[in-house]
Amino acid sequence: MLSEEMSGMVPPGLQGKSDILFGNLHELYTFHNEIFLKDLENCISTTELVALCFVQRRDTFFRLYSYYCQNIPRSERLRETLVDTHLFLQECQKKLGHKLPLAAYLLKPVQRITKYQLLLKDLLKFSDTGTCSRELQKALDCMLVVLKCVNDSMHQIAITGFPADLSQQGELLLQDSFQIWTESKKDIRLRLKTQNRHIFLYQKAMLFCKQGSKTGHNKSTYQFKHWLQMSQIGLTESVRGDSRRFEVWLQGRQEVHTIQAGTIEIKNKWVTEIKRVLLNQLEELKGEKIKQYGLNHKSLRHTASWDIPPTIHNASSHVLSGDQQANASGIVTLSQDVVSRIPHMNEEGIMNATGISSSSSEHDNQEANAWSSDYSNSEDEFTTVEDSVTPGHKFVSLADYCAIGNSEVTMKESDVVELLKVGCAGWWFVKVIATGLEGWAPAAYLEPSNRKHSRLRSARSQDKLNDN
DSSP: OHHHHHTTOGGGTTTHHHHHTTTHHHHHHIIIIIIIHHHHHHHHHHHHHHHHHHHHHHHHHHHHHHHHHHHHHHHHHHHHHOOHHHHHHHHHHHHTOOSSHHHHTTTHHHHHHHHHHHHHHHHHTSOOOTTHHHHHHHHHHHHHHHHHHHHHHHHHEEOOOSSSOOOGGOOOOEEEEEEEEEEEOOGEEEGEEEEEEEEEEEEEEEEEEEEEEOOOOOOOEEEEEEEEGGEEEEEEOOOOOOOOOEEEEEGSSSSEEEESSSHHHHHHHHHHHHHHHHHHHHHHHHHHHHHHHHOOOOOGGTTOOOOSHHHHHHHHHHHHHOOSSGEEEEEEEEHHHHHHHHHHHHHHGGGGGGGGOOOOOHHHHHHHHHOOOOOOOOOGGGGGGGGGSSSTEEEEEOOBBBOTTTTTBBOOOOOOEEEEEEOOOEEEEEEEETTTEEEEEEGGGGGEEEHHHHHHHHHHHHHHHHHO
């Protein structure tokens, strides 16, 4: 890389550190010069094909530019902490006749990745409608995703104090700042304390960090405070009091984090992504459990087709999310024989992926999913009433629920229902008293009718406490 004349001038602190100084700049150059440039030249006469070049190379863009951007702070520290390095670089600039310092040239790849989406926006603006516009929009969306991922990766390298290996937590999916309230059975004082936290959502973990003061490079730092493993948490999408809030919690509600986003759009984005992660975990675990169950209960495979049990499949969507976005085509009415036997799979650990251990009771699942932001000091919120969850008992619907498919039942908020049968994966077969309709409903939407009055009393007590 250096001439013989210049190689003898390299200061000791810089020797063998070209990979830190330049990052993967050479790899970026090779990609553009030998691959991407040729792609564009071959498609220059057709705008749709130019757009396709960006779509096909999206993963390469992300890999190369995320590595380069993450290395920038290391390069800056190397150049600024060593005085002799600075003098050496000045001498190189002088001999090469460059008007700008090395730092300006090292910034060009960052400027390039931000300009791609601007160029695509201009192409889209002046293109004809139809196929051309659709392909350009796909290309623009791809590059905006790449830009976001690169930006997210820049934030994660500023995390300090994390006790584990970040690289083992999977892909960084989202990062943003929130207000949070933490309720813990171990420390009752936490429920009244508001904290500002920057949260990083990975495939396998959720990190809570405190944003520190900006460094000399005007970059934020994030001091690690707490983390949750995604395999151990549950999600409550809607929390009373503010539409921007949602919750994540641990088994048995030992620890509950109420999270308030800046906007409803940010909240919805996070809820959707967390739900996707949890459902993916459930799908992976479900596949393994169904395989094991099929080997041990072959006779059931002749009773009905349940290689992908629709009840369990759809239960994961509703129990974790509480919305109506599940795929209706996956719903099949199971025979009572099959329904009555499938819960054995649940006992073997099907619900672990949602944060409920294989040893937890059906009530634990119901109670955890039904919990809201009405903080209560009453211990009976957490007492086990598994024995009382039996057919014939009355429950109240916490919110509106729209049935998907013929096997489910629609409920309105405050509807009283009678439990007819306890199914698996958090689904109950109920009868709505007001309409007489019967069908499957998510247990997450129901709470014992006698508990509703207790929760209202506790909420009033909490309001009085806050007023004081």
